[in-house]
Amino acid sequence: MNHRILALALVAAACGGAEGEPKEKVPACEQPGNICTWSGVPETAMFAGEGEHRLDAPMYLPQGVAFGSDGTPYFPDFNNHRIREVKEDGIVYTVSGTGMLGDGPIGSSGCFAPTPCDSLNSAWNHPTDLVVDPSDPNILWVSAWHNSRIIRLDISTNTLEWVAGTGGRQFGGDGGPASEAILDLPSSLAFDDRTGELYFTDQANHIIRRLNADGSIETIAGQPRAPGFSGDGGPAIDAHFHGHTDQKADPGSKMVIHDGILYMADTVNGVIRALDLDAGTISTVAGKYTSAGEMELMDEDGYPYMVDAGSVPGYSGDGGPALEAVFNTPRDVAISPDGSTMYIADTKNSCIRSVDMASGIIDTFAGKCGEPGFAGDKGPASEALVNEPFGVSVDPDGHVYIADSLNQVIRRVVVE
């Protein structure tokens, strides 16, 4: 749009400096500890702004952002059913998704190798997470949540390929080809950079699965379709996790891998679990589980049955050991590049918590826990308000990106 060119011209004039000349002070959004809207338009749920600057490009229920090795950001635009890229100069483009929900191109008989689909004409159903292939910056791996698939998107050829999941929502297929496996709401994925293996959380199956180099799929942690909280200190394959299930599920159980450790927000259990990928053991690294008893769910025939109700939600523990802290429905976790800090999307508390990994002490990093809202851009993150953040991630420089979901924006906190 013309107004952006006009704006840039005015900026150059108003800031009174030739290009490259040092500015007198650091912009508020670049000052460590400050929070700013980084992409999207606050409290504006919309699809628009294609080819515009990211601050003019609204999104709808953002879930997170991921970075390529060259620093290019990508994000799933959840309720716009699209995958979008932030190109140079902050310009946003859709790289896949028609906006209509669907499963590939309309009328397609499938997108399995060796016949990938045209990604520009493919539809998605609520994608929640993506990761850039560490060996190829043109390949994005996407957890297509309501599609119940893992999809490989090639932005150099504009094609996509269904890699894991039949599209059905159940548990099945371990040991066989990933394309014949059944997933139930895969919500998040990550590479183990040391081995190049791709892991993902199979949210409603309450497990973590791995795509092997030979194209097969395997459960590596958790008991399929058995929600619960158990197993710390033992083999991860015997442990129980608890993700949201059924049609009523919200996205959660998201994870990240740092230096051989997979950290997962064990959402209904209100804790962060850590899976040592080499030892195969599981532990809790943040959050205190207090049983909320049992709750009623409906089985596939519509009959009620009782399951573990997870942990009693709350908010407490800042300034103390992370293992004593209480969260409310944590949905995502991130680790700083140097491994010194863990960030937790404490979603229903509407804040981001941080844990100093050396001392194990927890604090609130952004937002005021228990006080959802939108406020505080350009000021200290701890004085700002956020509204149900479903995701948190870090860029290669360690800056923190918050999917401020109900505010319809991604916000950034610069870290020194």
Next chain:
Amino acid sequence: MRALTFASLVILAACGGDKDEDSGDTGVTTDGPELLSVMRDCPETAGTICPFAGAGYNGFNGDDVDRLDAWFSFPMGITFAEGRPPVMADWNNHKLREILPTPADGFRTIMGTDFLGDGDPDLLDSTPAGAPGTSVNLNHPTQHIWLPDGTFLSASWHTHKLRTWDPETGLVHVYVGGAPGFSGIEFEDPADTAQLNQPKEVILDPSDDNFLYILDMRNERVRRLDRTTWTLDTMAGNGDKCLAANGDAMGDDGDALLACFGFPKNDNPEPGGALAMTADGRTLYIADSENHYIRQLDMETGVLSVFAGAAGESGDVDGAVGDARFYYPVDLELDEAGGVMYVADANNHKIRAIDMATGTVSTFAGTGEPSCELPRGLLVPELCDNTHSAGDGGPATEATLYRPFAVTLDLEGNVIISDTYNHRVRIVHQ
């Protein structure tokens, strides 16, 4: 003017102004994209198409917004009823919204929240006690009706349920449905445990409102709910999905229970299939969307036959019903006198009209072209300046629509078009 305001805000951001210089409390540096308006002085003359609701943007900007400034996300079914505001299924906003009588008053959400899901957090809506409608998460509601007792019934499509709303109490509860499925028995399936699979539409039998017909999309069936005995049975469809273009036998001119349909069935299909019934309750019309034709069920004999179009032959041809062609017919509306059936012919970007007396199909609205040249294939269909004009103020047949998924009549007989991919609702005055 707007651009200038926008630019000055950008300057604040780029120069890194102090908090003092920030706009308002939040420090927001942008007011978002520049917006276009729809026509506001549209002549209400017969045959003219005009904006009815929505600004033509895909999104949600709240209920407290002028009717023509509102953003919708793929609007679908709308229902008009005496003494009540019309209700719209704002499909991808996961809400049912009343369109309030005074345009400046905007809307009232009666079901749905700011997220998607299936019911309220405490599952109160799974019991007759119910939960407030604005605490109940929906997932892509497609269509709805009013029941004779003054309550409202939603086809809560992606949650595989029908939900009622009581306007007196504002409470919602699940009427039929649970987990997705088909509960096995064809006859006298108790409604308390009956399962549906993406019910796209419900209609009442105009001759006997004890009976409710459900287009049970992914079960490839039309089902009937007997509201007295509280049982479900199947009226049409053997459960298989058939595509005539692939050589499948559709089963026309035979027992409807042995016939099959082409309702969308893959893992994440778009809505498809539609129902309409004559006032005497003798004929049920069924739009078989993926087979591109409209079928009729004789309710006395149980025989299903072809009404308009031809199985498996998509096209855009007007004329006698047997010669006419459609392309993904996805909604039907029969006027009360039974004189005209309107068809939302989505992939032709048209509303077609069938003269029921002569059996002639004509184009009622739409040129057949979508509202804009797509800038990057199908990738960004919404970003289309013509969305906001699209022939408003002129003859409906010279206007452009963009995949209309619903058509209905208001209480004066004007035709209301859910111009779904244009994210707004349009009216053709009669």
